[in-house]
Amino acid sequence: MRGFLLLFLAQTVLSLAYLPASPLLARVGPLRSTPASPEFVRAELARKQAEYESARAKRSLAETSSTSAPIPALSSLPKLPYLNSTGLLTPIPTTPRVRASVFAVFDARGGLRFVGQSRDVQQSLRMMLGRRPAETHQVAVHHIEKPSRDLLDTVRRAWIEEAGGEVPGNDGGAEQALWEQALDVNKLMTEEDRQSVVDGRNISKLKEESAIKAICRRYEDEKSAVLKERGCTEPVRFCPKLKGQGLLDLWVKKTKDVVPGGAPGGGKPKPKRGGGVK
Ligand SMILES: *[C@@H]1O[C@H](CO)[C@@H](O)[C@H](O)[C@H]1NC(C)=O
Numbered sequence: 001m002r003g004f005l006l007l008f009l010a011q012t013v014l015s016l017a018y019l020p021a022s023p024l025l026a027r028v029g030p031l032r033s034t035p036a037s038p039e040f041v042r043a044e045l046a047r048k049q050a051e052y053e054s055a056r057a058k059r060s061l062a063e064t065s066s067t068s069a070p071i072p073a074l075s076s077l078p079k080l081p082y083l084n085s086t087g088l089l090t091p092i093p094t095t096p097r098v099r100a101s102v103f104a105v106f107d108a109r110g111g112l113r114f115v116g117q118s119r120d121v122q123q124s125l126r127m128m129l130g131r132r133p134a135e136t137h138q139v140a141v142h143h144i145e146k147p148s149r150d151l152l153d154t155v156r157r158a159w160i161e162e163a164g165g166e167v168p169g170n171d172g173g174a175e176q177a178l179w180e181q182a183l184d185v186n187k188l189m190t191e192e193d194r195q196s197v198v199d200g201r202n203i204s205k206l207k208e209e210s211a212i213k214a215i216c217r218r219y220e221d222e223k224s225a226v227l228k229e230r231g232c233t234e235p236v237r238f239c240p241k242l243k244g245q246g247l248l249d250l251w252v253k254k255t256k257d258v259v260p261g262g263a264p265g266g267g268k269p270k271p272k273r274g275g276g277v278k
């Protein structure tokens, strides 16, 4: 009996290995290659992945519809000024239970420019003030206490739909990168800029870095001028370390749950702000 079983198993394995047209394999679809080939393995992996994703999507839909508050329409939320009357970043009201937020940023005319999501909305708003100083005039926030990636995405998508389906800062391309990433000055260099970097490189690493920093400062000055014109008194500082790499982004204080020294700037602690500002 045992011997028979072994023989049967061996035959099955052989048929799998040598007979790609075997009906046993028909379920995998119109695969032309041999079962043990990389294509076969990839196809199997893709199938498993798809099964997993579909199950996960069903689960999260169930969670979303059963346990969470309804998604508020963007138009139903108050629009807060990005900067308050003293020119400081408006503190977004929150509670300790809030774990993540979806937020919408509006320009001076009230046009929706970007919908984002964050685990630290105050920090994100600060970053975006530095990235888009001219486009950040009002903000609407929806807090979530039990966030999942799917729930955050659902709110974001709903708001984008509500706005007519197209929000400039959510174009999935260059405009979105301006909101979500440091400004990459390397891509904006003129011929002259490039030459100054090459010249610096020829002398020393340090000279090259200072040439790149000088180019960054041009863009930094533009941003600072916009903020000044808006009456912004928020102390903003662009990260010097990033500037050396041709990247322009604000230096931000590490949040509590981040290991000290792990922030993008990796810099020294920020000097204490005076004037009773917490
Ligand atoms: C503006 O916001 C700051 C916090 O960023 C706060 O300390 C200050 O009191 C606010 N000013 C007014 C007038 O609300």
Ligand SMILES: *[C@@H]1O[C@H](CO)[C@@H](O)[C@H](O)[C@H]1NC(C)=O
Binding pocket: 198, 199, 202
């Ligand atoms: C680098 O410097 C050397 C002299 O130190 C010079 O001969 C060379 O042309 C320079 N190269 C560039 C790319 O400027």
